[in-house]
Amino acid sequence: MRINLKKALLVAVLAVFAIIPVFSNPSSEVRIGVLKGPTGIGASYLLSQNEEGTTLNRYSVTVLAEATDMIAQVAAGQLDIAAIPTNAAASLYNKTSGGVRLVALNTAGVLYILEKGDTVKSVSDLKGRTIYAVGQGSNPEYVLRYILSGNGIDPDKDVEIVFLDSAELTTRAATGDIDVCMLPVPAVTTVLIKNPDMRIALDMTEQWDALGTGSILTMGCVVVRSDFLKENALAVKLFLSDYEKSIEYVKTNVKEAGEMCAKYEIVPSAAVATKAIPDCNLIFISGDEIRPAIEGYLKVLFEANPKSIGGKMPGDDFYTI
Amino acid sequence: MNLINRPMPKTTKTKTAAAALFWVALWFIASWSIGKELILPSPLAVLKALWGMLGQGAFWASIGMTVLRIMAGYLIGVAAGCLIAFACCTSGVLSALLSPVVKTVRATPVASFIILAMLWMSKGAVPMLMAALIVTPVVWGNLIEAYSSRDMDLDEMALAYRIGNRKWLRFVLIPQILPSLKAACLTGLGFAWKSGIAAEVLSQPKRAMGSNIYYSKVYLETPELFAWTAAVIVLSFLIEILVRRVLKREAGRED
Amino acid sequence: MKIEGLSFSYGDKVIFRDFTMESPSSVICIMGPSGCGKTTLLKILCGLLKAGSGKIEGIPEKCAMMFQEDRLLEWMNAHDNVALVTDSDPDPDRILRELGIEPEMQVKEMSGGMKRRVALARALAFRADALFLDEPFKGLDEDLMKKCAKIIAGCKKLTVVSTHSEAEAKALGAQILRLS
Numbered sequence: 001m002r003i004n005l006k007k008a009l010l011v012a013v014l015a016v017f018a019i020i021p022v023f024s025n026p027s028s029e030v031r032i033g034v035l036k037g038p039t040g041i042g043a044s045y046l047l048s049q050n051e052e053g054t055t056l057n058r059y060s061v062t063v064l065a066e067a068t069d070m071i072a073q074v075a076a077g078q079l080d081i082a083a084i085p086t087n088a089a090a091s092l093y094n095k096t097s098g099g100v101r102l103v104a105l106n107t108a109g110v111l112y113i114l115e116k117g118d119t120v121k122s123v124s125d126l127k128g129r130t131i132y133a134v135g136q137g138s139n140p141e142y143v144l145r146y147i148l149s150g151n152g153i154d155p156d157k158d159v160e161i162v163f164l165d166s167a168e169l170t171t172r173a174a175t176g177d178i179d180v181c182m183l184p185v186p187a188v189t190t191v192l193i194k195n196p197d198m199r200i201a202l203d204m205t206e207q208w209d210a211l212g213t214g215s216i217l218t219m220g221c222v223v224v225r226s227d228f229l230k231e232n233a234l235a236v237k238l239f240l241s242d243y244e245k246s247i248e249y250v251k252t253n254v255k256e257a258g259e260m261c262a263k264y265e266i267v268p269s270a271a272v273a274t275k276a277i278p279d280c281n282l283i284f285i286s287g288d289e290i291r292p293a294i295e296g297y298l299k300v301l302f303e304a305n306p307k308s309i310g311g312k313m314p315g316d317d318f319y320t321i
Numbered sequence: 322m323n324l325i326n327r328p329m330p331k332t333t334k335t336k337t338a339a340a341a342l343f344w345v346a347l348w349f350i351a352s353w354s355i356g357k358e359l360i361l362p363s364p365l366a367v368l369k370a371l372w373g374m375l376g377q378g379a380f381w382a383s384i385g386m387t388v389l390r391i392m393a394g395y396l397i398g399v400a401a402g403c404l405i406a407f408a409c410c411t412s413g414v415l416s417a418l419l420s421p422v423v424k425t426v427r428a429t430p431v432a433s434f435i436i437l438a439m440l441w442m443s444k445g446a447v448p449m450l451m452a453a454l455i456v457t458p459v460v461w462g463n464l465i466e467a468y469s470s471r472d473m474d475l476d477e478m479a480l481a482y483r484i485g486n487r488k489w490l491r492f493v494l495i496p497q498i499l500p501s502l503k504a505a506c507l508t509g510l511g512f513a514w515k516s517g518i519a520a521e522v523l524s525q526p527k528r529a530m531g532s533n534i535y536y537s538k539v540y541l542e543t544p545e546l547f548a549w550t551a552a553v554i555v556l557s558f559l560i561e562i563l564v565r566r567v568l569k570r571e572a573g574r575e576d
Numbered sequence: 577m578k579i580e581g582l583s584f585s586y587g588d589k590v591i592f593r594d595f596t597m598e599s600p601s602s603v604i605c606i607m608g609p610s611g612c613g614k615t616t617l618l619k620i621l622c623g624l625l626k627a628g629s630g631k632i633e634g635i636p637e638k639c640a641m642m643f644q645e646d647r648l649l650e651w652m653n654a655h656d657n658v659a660l661v662t663d664s665d666p667d668p669d670r671i672l673r674e675l676g677i678e679p680e681m682q683v684k685e686m687s688g689g690m691k692r693r694v695a696l697a698r699a700l701a702f703r704a705d706a707l708f709l710d711e712p713f714k715g716l717d718e719d720l721m722k723k724c725a726k727i728i729a730g731c732k733k734l735t736v737v738s739t740h741s742e743a744e745a746k747a748l749g750a751q752i753l754r755l756s
Contacts, residue, residue, distance in 0.1 A: 068539055075359050075541070088541075095359045095541045137539035307540060478647040481624055482640075482661040482702060492660060496651045 030235050032081045033062040033070050036166075037184055038107040038280040039083030039220045040266035041257070041273065046246035048260045056238035063266060066165055067138050074100065080228040081239055085138040086221045087308050090298050093318045094310030100223040101321050102290055104240060106247065107220030108281040109205030110185040111140055114192070116176060120201040123151035127158050132173070132181040136163035139219045142301050142308040143204055144182055149304070150211040173198060184219070186267050186276030193272060205281075215296030229321055236321060240286055247284045250277060291319040362544040371548035379528070384556065386528040390445065391517035392560070394452025398513065399506060401453065402460025409461075410468050427458035431516045435523050448520040448531070455516045456509035460502065467501035468494075503568050510564055514557050530556075577604070577621075577734065582630030584613075584620060591616050595630070601751035603735045605744070608755035614738040615644055615710050617755070621736060622708040636705035636734065642698075644710040644738075646691045648683050654694045655679035662701045671697045674727060676720070688715040696724060706734040713744050722747050 034040040034047075040063055050059045062079060064070050071088050073079045075096065083106060084092070092100045119125060126148065133140055141163070145155040153159060164172070170187045172178050174194035182204070183191065191198055208217040222243070224236050250257040258267075258274030267273035285293050301308045345364050352363040362370075374380045405423060409416040434454055438447045471494065479489045521531020530553055537546035582595040591613040606614045619625040621632065622639040648657050654677050658668035669679045675693040683691060692715050699707060707728065713721045725747035728735060739745060745752050 071541065072538075091541055092359075095543075096357055099357070099359075137536075137541075310541065474643070474645055474647050475649070477624065478641075478643060481622070482698070484660055488660065492649060492652070492656075496649070 028058055029060045030057045030081060030232070030239060031060050031062070031079050032239070033064060033073060033079040034083045034266070035067060035070060035220075036063060036065045036266050037186065037220075038110055038282060039222075040264070041186065041261055041277060041280055042106050042247045042250055042282045042284075043083070043243065044246070044257055044260040044264060044266055045249040045253075046242050047264050049242070049246070055242045057235050057242065059239075061264075063264060065167060067135065074223065074225065077225065077227075079225075080232075081222060081224045081236065083220055083222050085135070086218050086294060086297065087139050087142060087301055088137070089221050089223045090314045090318070091308070091310030092223065093314045094312060098315065098317060099226050101226055101229055101317065102221055102294070102319055103224050103236060103286065103321055104222040104243065105218050105220070105283060105285040105290055105293055106222055106243075107218070108283050109208060109217035109219060110188075110279065110281050111143060111182060111204035111217075111219070112185070112188050112200050113180065113182050113202035113204065114173060114188060114198045115201040116173075116179045116195070116197050118199070120180065123147060123202065123207060124153065126180070127153050129180050130160040130162060132162050132164055132169055132178050134164065134166045134169055134183060134187075140182060140184070142305060143208065143217065143219075146300065146304045147204060147207045147211065151207075185279045185281070186272060189276035189279065190268060190272050193275070213296070213300045215300050216293060218294050218297050221294070224321065233321070244284045244286070247282050251282055254278070295319075359541060359543050362547055366544040367547040367551065370542075370544035371551060374545070374548055374552075382528045383530050383533055384552065386445075386526070387448070387518070387521065387530040388556065388560070390449045390521075390526075390529070391452045391513055394449035394517060395456055395510060395513040397449075398453035398456025398509065399460050402457040402505070402509075403464065403502075405457065406461045406464035406468070409465060423458050423461050426454055427462070431455065431519060432523075435516075435520045438520070439524050444524045444526040445529075447524040448517040448526065448529070451520040452513035452517040455512045459509040459512065460505045463501045463505035464498055467498035471497045506564065506568060507561070510561060511557070514553075514560065518553055577634035577736075578632070580631040580633075582620070582632070583628040584616060584625070585628060586616075592627075592630075597753060599751055599753065602733070603729065603748050603750040604737070605748060605750035605752050606736065606738045606755060607740065607742075607745070607752055612755045614755060618708045618710050618736060618738055622706075634734070638702075638704045639706045639708055640699040640702040640704035642695055642707070642709040642712055644714075646695045648691055648694055648698075650684045653680055653682050654686075654697070657683060657694055658698045658701045661698055662703070667701055668697070671701050675724065689717070689720065692716060693720075693724070696728075700727070700731065704733070707731065707736070709735065709737045711738055711740070713739065713741075718743075 032043075034043045043061075046055060046059070047061055049055045050061065062073070064073075067085050067088060070079070070082050070084050071092060074082045074084065075092065081103065086105070089100065089102055113120065113126070113131070120129075131144070133144060135141055141161075144161065148155045148159065155161060166183075166187055169178070169181060169183065170190055173181050173183065173191045176195055176197060180201075188200070192200070205217050229236055254274050254277045257277060258270040258272075261267040261273035262270040267276065295313075298309055298313060302313055306312065348361075349364050352358075352361045352366075355361045358366060405419050409419055431451065435447060435451060438450050442450065475493050475497075476489075479493050484492075518531045518534075521529040522535045523531075525532040525535055530549055534546060534549045534553075537543070537549060578598045580596050582592050583590075584592045606617060608614055616625065618641070620627050621635055622641045623635075624641060649660070652660075654672050655668050658672060658679075662668060672679045672694070675697055677686075677690060677693050677697065681690075683694065686694070692712065696709070696712055699709065709728070712728075713724065716724065721744060725744065728737075729748055735748070735750075737744075737748060737750060742752075
């Protein structure tokens with residue numbers, strides 16, 4: 001009887017020590033967030049490597065559907081590094097008085113206007129229509145408004161813009177419920193596959209360039225919380241290395257990447273992912289090259305509507321890590 | 322310390338004012354120590370935002386439409402509650418049919434209703450339906466309870482003296498259930514207001530206070546979010562005072 | 577009034593089994609210990625309860641019942657309580673004043689004895705052909721009791737009263753019926 005008690009106690013103590021690591025939060029894990037879109041697609045290889053343990057950092061990954069949720073989590077300090085829309089990055093920087101920094105640009109322009117029909121051939125054909133869109137408060141809203149205004153259409157009076165969340169809009173467009181909508185890749189790919197009546201009416205990146213602003217439409221970027229950066233500068237550098245590798249891989253190994261996207265539920269199916277990857281306009285710009293690439297774009301947004309980037313142009317330290 | 326037979330502690334206007342100042346001061350200190358306007362703006366920032374909003378027509382339009390929507394739903398809910406309660410108290414068949422429905426509606430989470438309603442109807446109608454759905458079970462429940470716990474001795478007396486249905490309704494039953502109805506109207510008002518605003522946040526109708534609360538989140542404008550919320554709270558108090566006054570007048574008229 | 581073979585039970589509890597009585601008197605006082613069935617008998621005679629079996633003769637169609645509890649509408653005044661049963665009759669105030677009650681007074685502000693008198697006024701104002709009064713003098717002092725008894729007797733209708741006190745029976749000039 002006595003021996004059994006001692007054994008039981010030993011086992012219990014060992015069990016406690018075994019369980020502790022499960023409950024503790026190792027600070028060596030970097031909490032990253034990606035969206036169910038190009039940013040997630042570009043990171044899909046990183047996610048798979050992370051699972052196999054071959055990345056330079058250990059990551060805990062959150063995949064979200066809505067940019068607003070991502071922004072909220074970064075603001076609340078629940079994520080260390082996150083992929084968010086470029087205008088939101090500037091806005092967050094302003095609203096948190098320098099609480100975030102840009103570490104990389106990952107998506108150029110991926111917005112398209114889809115139409116169930118054949119009537120929209122130019123931006124002016126949108127006059128009087130109802131346009132369904134995603135991304136209220138993000139690049140899509142401001143890009144749309146800018147392009148409409150630039151073509152002589154008042155976004156508040158000449159059209160009706162209705163914002164939905166991406167899941168609802170994608171579904172409704174796919175089922176033919178909507179005539180005109182603006183979506184990013186890969187949602188565009190999903191809709192086009194499911195609904196042969198829809199076609200790409202306008203390429204927003206093209207329209208942006210046609211307005212001659214001289215800036216590049218850059219929609220997605222990666223930010224890091226300044227507090228995290230202060231303590232873990234090395235981890236951030238390692239992340240950039242992992243991330244660049246991931247984007248390279250995805251662009252060259254489209255089929256395998258497509259499967260990874262489906263596995264991590266970044267895109268609903270591997271087939272859609274594989275088809276969408278080339279259209280995702282994935283880029284990787286880091287370090288000194290960030291500022292010249294994006295500052296022009298932010299300036300255009302700012303001049304159109306200061307609210308879009310949080311009231312003022314970000315300071316110099318926004319671009320440096 | 323003796324607890325027995327103590328009168329309710331009195332709250333004077335000075336006490337309330339001092340308490341308000343205390344909490345605002347606490348808020349100020351908290352916002353100053355957190356330091357991030359995005360997370361907790363200072364009372365001054367909120368006041369400034371509110372001041373800016375007061376001058377915009379869209380602000381007042383939103384308030385007007387929200388009040389209209391929610392009060393319309395509230396009144397519909399009260400009427401529906403009364404009608405269904407009447408049906409349940411008079412007919413066994415109707416009671417068997419309707420009671421489970423009302424009880425289910427009462428038990429369903431508001432969020433589920435909002436999301437379902439958004440699929441079925443226009444954005445502007447969702448808050449109105451929510452307000453009605455929240456109030457109906459409250460009024461119904463109170464009326465049913467008041468009806469079942471009415472003084473049956475008085476009913477026997479009414480039968481003995483052959484006063485007839487109309488006199489019984491007017492002089493015996495209604496005075497007994499009126500306090501319950503009044504309480505239900507006041508409780509239901511708070512629920513209707515809260516769930517109506519929540520519905521507006523989720524469904525975002527064109528001119529609505531709730532929509533603006535949602536937008537301030539999207540555009541990361543926390544001071545505006547607080548300002549809109551403050552407006553909702555103030556309006557809720559004002560409407561409650563108004564409804565109380567109306568009920569007092571109606572209750573007085575019955576005599 | 578004549579009762580023959582009356583039986584009544586509340587569920588399993590037997591109140592009357594083959595009860596028989598006869599009385600030529602127009603004023604009857606039922607006396608007996610608490611719980612012996614005085615209230616039940618009054619209610620059966622008045623028509624509020626239905627007997628299991630038995631025959632009752634001599635009861636008119638329209639009966640007024642005064643209950644052991646006041647059963648007044650507390651939210652109204654004395655006048656309105658009595659007027660409830662009399663269909664736009666000017667009598668309510670007269671009867672109330674005769675019993676010493678101010679018609680405008682709110683019932684909820686009255687003492688127990690005053691409420692009792694309002695209930696009595698209501699029963700009298702009903703213009704029934706028979707009166708069934710369950711402990712009508714509860715809470716009244718001797719003078720008031722005698723005054724009320726005189727008014728009741730003055731109605732000259734078939735009156736059946738339940739009471740605990742012989743003095744009350746005497747004031748009414750009633751024949752006493754004892755139950756056990």
